[in-house]
Structure formats: C-alpha cells, structure tokens
Amino acid sequence: MSAAGEGLLPPGLGYGQLVGAVADPLMRGRMGRWYWTAFAAALLLTLVLVGSIVWLFIEGIGIFGNNTTIVWGFPIANYVWWVGIGNAGTLISSMLLLTRQPWRAAINRFAEAMTLFAVSIAGLFPILHLGRPYLSYWLAPYPNTMLLWPQWRSALVWDFAAIVTYLLFSVMFFYIGLIPDLATLRDRAQSRTGQVVYGILALGWRGSARHWARHDAVYRAMAAMAVPLVVSVHSVVGLDFAAGLMPGWQETIFPPYFVVGALFSGFAMVVVLAALMRWGFGLQSLLTARHFEAMAKVILAASVIMAISYGTEWLMSWYGGERAERSFLRHQLAGSDALLYWGMIACNVGAPQLLWLPAARRSLPVLIGISLLVNIGMWLERILIIWDTLSHGYLPSMWRPWHVTVWDWALLAGSLGFYALLFLVFARVLPVVSMHDMGKLRHEEGGSR
C-alpha cells in the first residue's frame, strides 16, 4: 500500500507465519550454546554486582574513588548514563507510534524492555551513592515522627519523583502492549506450564473489538504522555547539574542537551541489541536493513545536535567571559584528562559522521561499531561532566585529582552484566517483537493470507 512500508515485512508471509516467526523460538524450548555462554557470563557479572553492593554496605562509599572534591564520581555518571539509555526505549516506542512510523512494529517491544531494565538499574546508583542508603525513603513525603518534609527545591527530590514516575509508567506501558501477545503465547503454548503461566499473565484477553478499542485509546494516550515525560526525566537529570553553581554546569542548555544525549545513546543501544536479537533468534526476516538504516539516520541527526551542543558550550564559556568558566574550558580541552575529552568528541561527533554514506548505514558491522563507540563516548561524556567540573571549580585550593578504584569498575561491569542477564531472560520468556503490531502492519501494508 504505502511505499514507506517497503522492505519492512517479508513478502508473502501471512499472519500465522508472522506469529510463528516470533513465537516459535520461544516455544521450541532449546537455546543454543551461545545463549548459555552469554547467560553464564552475565550471571557471573551479576554476582560481581551483588558482591560490590554487599561490600559497599559493609564498608561505605569510601570504597569508591570519590573524595571531598569529586563527590560524585562513577556512581552518578553511571546513573546518568543508564537513565539516558533507559530514556530512549519508551521515547522510541511512543514517538514512532504517534508519528505512524511503520518500522516501529519490529523494534518497539525490546526497546521498551531495554528502558525498563536500564531505568531499574539507573535508579540503584543514586541510592548506592547515598552514604546511608537505608534512609533513601526519606526522599518520599510521608508523615514522620521528625515532623520533617522533603526539600521540594532539591534536585535530588525531583530526580526521585522523575525516576519513580518513569519506572512505573514504563512498566504499565510495557504490560498493556504485551497483553495481546501473552494471549497469543497462551494459545500457542504446547506445554501445560506454558499455557498456565502465559494464561495467567494474559489475564483472560480474548481479542474482543471492544477491548481493542480501549487498548488503542489507552495505549495512544499513554504514548502521547510518554514523550513529555521522557523529556522531563532527562531534563531533571540535566537540572541536577544546571542547578549546581559550578563552572561547566550552570548552563541553560543542559536539559535539552541531556535529552538529545539520552536519545543518542539509547538509539545506539537499540541498534546493538537489535543486531544481537536478530542474530540470536533468527529474526532476519522481521528486522531488516531498512530498520537499521532508519535508526542510523536518527543516530546521525542526534550526533549533529550533540556537536552543536558542544560548540554552544565552548562558545558560551568563552563569550560569557567569566574567568572560572574560561579556565574550566582550557582545562577541559587541554588539561589532565583532555585525552578522554577528545576521545569523547571522536566517538560522539566524529565516528557517526560516517553514516552520511549510504553504504555505511547499510553495513551492519559498521553500524554496530559506531553504536558501540557512541555508547562509550556518551559514558565518557557523563563521567567528564562530573570529573572536569568538580576537579576544577571556583576555588583552586579545592582542586583535586581523581582516582578510579576496582570497586568503581566492579559496580559498572556488574550493572552491565545484570542488564545483560535481565535481557537474556526477557528474550527467552517473552516475545521480543510485538506480534500484534506486526499483524497490524501486515494488514495496513495490504498483505493478506
């Protein structure tokens, strides 16, 4: 029907085969050696995460490289990086739904799952970074014997509200989208266990047109709310910095710059996961070159906006004329960690420019390489925002170098492992591609039977 949909669906595949392509790998019940190797590695790293957290609780935050000047360090950088990755999933899913992008159908499910897991992990870091994590509930307003209220003007309270809202919202959005597919799995399951488990999770969904109409109404309304919500979440994270009176932080550009950065790293992560899913579950027919090309274009656009943002930061530091800001800029561009800064520029601004070439957008290895570089670059950006500013504030007597400890790395690696573990479990028990969205797309594209 529409030219936009060309190449998104395998020709001649009926509704039943579409469902089979997604559901059968789940129902066969045997995963290959690659899966169990990855699972074992992810489990090992998850144990590293648990071990680090236990040691953190025993020993306190002195195990990190933070000091009285660099008070934030790795935990907050990891937090911002994970929230960024988490931001993209719901944004991708909802924005592409509202703008009726036909290529959404194949990627929205695991983009949403990616969000859920990333935001859950992100939420851990600020709590772990609290010296007394067992008091983190003090952020919530509740009647207490101390007669105290949360400080509404504190960015930490905004963060708490934004992350909790976003996490709960994403769970509900994910589940509503998943229910019809759970019913499909219930009806397709051969084993009694599968029928019972998916049957309970599907909550008696029977595909009634009345239910579908409400499903559509709620799902679209939630998608429309998700876009401003996602923008607010990473804007609030940007405000954590912008509300701090430090050179390099106090900039009005921070909220939008953080949102684009989140979209940028999130799309890069989606590309990596999509490539892995496609290979691991044999979804070549559903995740096509067209999908990757569309995502490559978004990454390229976001990279250009990042370049403009960096340029704006430099210009304003110079043009504003304040001595501390200019000194900070010199430190950033030519100071002790300038190499990391230029590495970040190379990853975030340099590498993605290759995607102007159509051949690079269509080459999966090139695209995956660039996506990995973008994720590394965005992580460098997060850590440098913290290190550079905190180590080079207004008071030169407070300037300190920073160190990284083994526990900093262990917590980061552990969180990556835990993320991989959650994703592997998700891919094993739930459909990684939304079957009802694929069916709808097939119908709209005029294919039948």
Added chain:
Amino acid sequence: MTAPLLLAEFRDPDTLLAATRRAREAGLRDLDAHTPFAVDGLPEALGLAGSRLRPVMLLAGLAAAALTYALCWYGGVVSYPFNTGGRPLHTWQVFLVLCFEAGILAAAIAGFVGFFVANGLPRLHDRVFAAHGFERASQDRFFLAVADPQADADGLAALLDGLAPLSVRAVDA
C-alpha cells in the same frame, strides 16, 4: 438466560469488516469481534461508542497535580518553612516539576486501572474460549461474534453468503 453465541470465522480482517457491516445492516444486535490485532474501522463497523477512558485519565492527572501542588505548598510554606539562601518559600516554579511528574503518573495509573475495569479483566473464563479453534483468534483468524437472541447459525450463514466464512456455528455455553 443469555442469548446463544454465534461465531463466524474469517481468514482476513477485510472480510470480517464486510461481514460486520452486513450483520449490522441486517439489524443484528450484541455484535462483537475477536481479532489478533486492532483492525482499523472495526469499532465504527460495530457501532461502538467512543471510550471514556481518556477524560478519566485527564481528570486523574489534573487532580494529582493539584494535590501535589498543595502538598508542596503546605510542606514548604506552612508546615516547615526553611530558608535556603534567601529564596522565597513559595517557589511555584520548582513545585511544577513535581506536579508534572505526579500528574503523568496518576493519569497513567488511571488509564491502566480503567482499562482493566472497563474490560472486565482479569477474567478466568469466557464462553468464547469454549469454541473450537478459538485459539487462533489471537493468531491468524478473525471472528465475528453475534449474541442476538433473534439470530441462528443458518440465518447468519445465509446473511454472510458470498463472504466465504471458514465456519459459522453456535457455541455451547
């Protein structure tokens, strides 16, 4: 005593749409359809009233935002005034951040809960599940369901003549 349930099974959504329009024009009532995905035009063909969930979501969101504003104001101005660097106590600009988050959360919860309440889900059983082959309604078959006491399977089959339903039958309740 509920009316017997008739199911007509189709292979593709467009035929289901045509069948639904025919059934409605013939004056049959209590029509429903069971499909593996949302079919465009089906709610209109069935003559379904628009969902009232969105106004409910809006109201819940606005109410939660107002409540949050009141909470911030009471906590920050009346109950526990705290001077942070000489800033005013009634800092409505930053209260709005929290109001926005609370409003979105409440609207989403209202939509989520309302979706289940309006649909009568979760539900352990429904008589359509007793129909043979109904498990394909979530995969690749499209069912028209008629619960009109005036209708019977032969009449429905005659009405749908030419649309080639795979089957037309009554479901034992």
